[in-house]
Amino acid sequence: MADNKTDTAPPDVQPRRRVARIRTFSSLRNRDYRFLWVGNTFNNGANWLQQLTVGWLVWDLSHSPFLVGTVGGLRAFPFLIVGPFAGVMADRLDRRMLVIVSQTVLATSAFLFALLVASGNVQVWHAFVYTIVSGCAHSILQPTRSALVANTVPREDLPNAFALQAMSVTSSRFVWPAIGGILVGAFGFKFNFFVESALYIVLALLIIPVRTPYRDQSQRHHASGLADMKEGIAYVWQDKLILQLILLSFIPNLFVQPCIHLLPVFAGEVLNRGPEIFGTLLSANGVAGFTATVVIASVGFVLGKGQASLLTLILSSVGVILLGLSHWLFLSVIAVVIIGFAGSTFRTSNNTLVQTLVPDNLRGRVQSIYHLDHGLTPLASFFIGLFAQFYTPTRAVTIVGVASLVLSIYFLLAFHRVRRLP
Numbered sequence: 001m002a003d004n005k006t007d008t009a010p011p012d013v014q015p016r017r018r019v020a021r022i023r024t025f026s027s028l029r030n031r032d033y034r035f036l037w038v039g040n041t042f043n044n045g046a047n048w049l050q051q052l053t054v055g056w057l058v059w060d061l062s063h064s065p066f067l068v069g070t071v072g073g074l075r076a077f078p079f080l081i082v083g084p085f086a087g088v089m090a091d092r093l094d095r096r097m098l099v100i101v102s103q104t105v106l107a108t109s110a111f112l113f114a115l116l117v118a119s120g121n122v123q124v125w126h127a128f129v130y131t132i133v134s135g136c137a138h139s140i141l142q143p144t145r146s147a148l149v150a151n152t153v154p155r156e157d158l159p160n161a162f163a164l165q166a167m168s169v170t171s172s173r174f175v176w177p178a179i180g181g182i183l184v185g186a187f188g189f190k191f192n193f194f195v196e197s198a199l200y201i202v203l204a205l206l207i208i209p210v211r212t213p214y215r216d217q218s219q220r221h222h223a224s225g226l227a228d229m230k231e232g233i234a235y236v237w238q239d240k241l242i243l244q245l246i247l248l249s250f251i252p253n254l255f256v257q258p259c260i261h262l263l264p265v266f267a268g269e270v271l272n273r274g275p276e277i278f279g280t281l282l283s284a285n286g287v288a289g290f291t292a293t294v295v296i297a298s299v300g301f302v303l304g305k306g307q308a309s310l311l312t313l314i315l316s317s318v319g320v321i322l323l324g325l326s327h328w329l330f331l332s333v334i335a336v337v338i339i340g341f342a343g344s345t346f347r348t349s350n351n352t353l354v355q356t357l358v359p360d361n362l363r364g365r366v367q368s369i370y371h372l373d374h375g376l377t378p379l380a381s382f383f384i385g386l387f388a389q390f391y392t393p394t395r396a397v398t399i400v401g402v403a404s405l406v407l408s409i410y411f412l413l414a415f416h417r418v419r420r421l422p
């Protein structure tokens with residue numbers, strides 16, 4: 001009998017090793033998540049294409065760092081107004097249909113804006129209006145898509161699923177900005193917006209066959225929308241751990257992302273280069289983020305997710321400071337690589353923690369509150385762009401990076417419960 005046990009041990013060990021090797025894409029064994037993930041990859045490609053093209057279009061029309069920074073963050077402004085209602089809808093209605101409707105609005109607005117650009121009559125204020133319309137759709141789409149991830153995979157697959165979601169963002173970030181920069185140089189701005197519209201349509205089509213086997217049906221259909229909203233706010237306020245995780249998420253969108261919105265200014269004014277270099281900087285940022293998500297999806301977190309969230313905020317701040325000090329392409333690339341790697345690690349760890357701790361019947365509302373920080377990005381971009389306009393872009397970014405570093409260190413020391421999260 002002892003010999004038999006010895007003979008069967010190696011086969012028992014070997015399958016575990018094989019599972020570990022293919023763990024990177026383990027969540028994709030879920031059919032519904034596969035559709036969602038592939039669709040999100042196309043959607044993220046459209047988002048990065050829009051960010052590059054709108055930013056460079058406004059820079060080409062105005063040569064104003066203030067306007068570039070403002071339009072870069074303006075898409076997030078509707079998260080403050082529409083976002084809370086989007087969370088209520090995501091918990092009460094069919095999340096799939098919300099995604100399909102939002103994608104249709106995005107595709108239509110991108111197509112109409114492409115026609116306007118092609119006419120040669122486009123002005124800066126047109127870009128602002130287009131960005132606001134796009135932002136309204138995204139304020140509904142983003143928390144709903146995030147909630148759908150948890151509805152298409154079992155609980156044990158959540159960390160891997162969110163790592164793959166982040167991977168789709170980062171892979172799109174290093175592919176589409178580079179392509180977009182080349183397309184702008186070769187064909188002008190209009191072609192990019194037509195491509196963007198087509199990419200949005202793909203997600204709308206892919207979401208149709210998706211089912212949500214892991215969704216808990218809401219029992220509050222007879223409650224008012226306002227009562228549902230209050231319930232979500234009360235839950236976040238009373239659960240101090242969730243509140244702290246949400247507060248951490250404000251740092252990237254108040255301090256880091258507005259500086260990324262100024263990359264057209266860095267490429268054009270600081271580095272004296274064209275849209276190709278702007279695309280290169282965004283792509284380098286994406287490659288680093290992609291690398292981080294591949295590592296997380298494959299082997300998980302070396303540190304606890306709480307520690308990873310806190311330490312990567314510090315690392316992101318260091319990257320912003322380096323970007324502000326840089327007048328050379330090589331150092332600028334290093335800076336955006338640090339920001340990309342740290343930012344993707346933070347988003348994956350922090351969002352996984354929130355999604356794991358929150359009950360599904362509150363998931364949409366908590367996600368809408370979680371994304372409220374996006375709505376403050378325009379305000380941060382406004383002030384940082386204004387500072388860059390009247391002083392220098394490098395000085396503005398450096399000061400923002402220092403402020404982010406100080407706040408990140410404070411959170412590291414103060415948020416004991418977050419540090420202890422596994």
